[in-house]
Amino acid sequence: MIIGSGPAGYTAAIYASRANLAPVLIEGPQLGGQLTTTTEVENFPGYPDGVEPFTMMDDLRRQAERFGTQFVSGIVTKVEFAAPVTGNPSPVTGNPSPVTHKVWVEDTDLYEADAVIIATGASAKYLGIESERTYRGRGVSACATCDGFFYRKKTVAVVGGGDTACEEANYLAGLCEKVYMIVRKPYLRASEIMQQRVLNNPKIEVLFEHNTLQLTGEGKVQGADLIYRKGEPDEAVKHIEIDGFFLAIGHHPNTELFKDYIARDAEGYIITHDNSTQCYQSSMTNNQSPILPGVFAAGDCADPHYRQAIVAAGSGAKAAIEADKYIKSL
Numbered sequence: 424m425i426i427g428s429g430p431a432g433y434t435a436a437i438y439a440s441r442a443n444l445a446p447v448l449i450e451g452p453q454l455g456g457q458l459t460t461t462t463e464v465e466n467f468p469g470y471p472d473g474v475e476p477f478t479m480m481d482d483l484r485r486q487a488e489r490f491g492t493q494f495v496s497g498i499v500t501k502v503e504f505a506a507p508v509t510g511n512p513s514p515v516t517g518n519p520s521p522v523t524h525k526v527w528v529e530d531t532d533l534y535e536a537d538a539v540i541i542a543t544g545a546s547a548k549y550l551g552i553e554s555e556r557t558y559r560g561r562g563v564s565a566c567a568t569c570d571g572f573f574y575r576k577k578t579v580a581v582v583g584g585g586d587t588a589c590e591e592a593n594y595l596a597g598l599c600e601k602v603y604m605i606v607r608k609p610y611l612r613a614s615e616i617m618q619q620r621v622l623n624n625p626k627i628e629v630l631f632e633h634n635t636l637q638l639t640g641e642g643k644v645q646g647a648d649l650i651y652r653k654g655e656p657d658e659a660v661k662h663i664e665i666d667g668f669f670l671a672i673g674h675h676p677n678t679e680l681f682k683d684y685i686a687r688d689a690e691g692y693i694i695t696h697d698n699s700t701q702c703y704q705s706s707m708t709n710n711q712s713p714i715l716p717g718v719f720a721a722g723d724c725a726d727p728h729y730r731q732a733i734v735a736a737g738s739g740a741k742a743a744i745e746a747d748k749y750i751k752s753l
């Protein structure tokens with residue numbers, strides 16, 4: 424069983440199906456994963472001219488399908504991962520007896536599997552200010568590629584100073600009259616090339632050391648109140664008129680569903696054993712907990728550092744190889 428349809432999930436499916444594991448992949452709420460919220464993928468090896476994310480994800484899906492992966496469209500709503508059975512090793516291999524892990528799709532459809540690969544990715548973060556909720560879908564968005572089209576020839580703001588924010592600001596600058604970038608630090612965190620693209624784009628104005636206090640507008644976003652140098656003596660409020668407010672301040676892993684069964688770090692990223700994709704049981708403290716046989720994690724749900732499609736794909740391959748080894752050892 425593979426949960427998730429991003430680069431990690433599909434790559435795991437390609438490897439698992441080629442190993443004759445008969446994988447079933449649950450596609451989840453966002454077919455193709457987070458990558459499909461970007462405009463163009465330029466850094467995935469094998470696409471020298473770049474590729475549209477939907478094309479790339481469809482390529483991966485078809486590759487997995489070719490070797491027999493079954494796809495289920497739906498959302499996993501519950502899991503029950505079985506704890507290892509102790510004291511009852513297989514008479515053949517000496518390994519622990521096989522256990523069955525259970526996965527429910529949309530509360531009703533139960534799937535049982537010897538091994539589960541979690542590849543549920545991560546989701547966009549919001550600032551947590553009240554007006555952001557008030558205007559969600561009415562000027563507030565966390566996906567420029569999805570919603571940028573609605574702001575053609577308008578003025579928008581992008582919050583964040585990382586690669587995502589720079590990428591989104593550049594994309595929006597291609598559509599909009601003007602783009603503000605609201606950056607809380609005095610510098611951008613993004614890679615050099617992305618920074619240069621932003622700083623050289625005449626349509627983008629970067630507001631360093633600004634934080635958003637609130638959004639304003641009658642029924643939809645029409646402006647934002649920002650504070651300059653929060654807590655400093657020269658702190659000042661600045662109002663900008665905008666039609667759209669795009670969040671690009673990072674992501675949190677989609678792992679809540681598994682918290683009773685597997686170990687996660689303080690931010691919710693799944694902790695895996697050493698250099699593998701093998702999960703620990705949830706009772707883990709200081710890496711002391713035993714592993715949870717047959718449960719593996721791949722991609723952004725277990726990766727707070729790299730968060731790249733190619734890295735996710737690589738860990739998907741690792742997870743499938745480890746699942747194959749585990750199943751064959753039973």
Ligand code: NDP
Nearest residue numbers: 550583584585586587588590607608612671672673729730
């Ligand atoms: P990052 O974590 O790299 O950056 C998040 C940005 O949002 C930072 O500037 C951070 O500020 C800011 N931020 C966070 N919380 C708040 C807040 N509450 N208020 C205001 N600002 C806030 O996330 P990204 O999504 O940009 O990137 C994630 C990973 O994906 C990175 O490794 C990145 O390199 C990669 N990536 C690569 C791309 C590519 O290569 N084409 C494209 C997109 C992403 P601060 O700096 O102060 O912490």
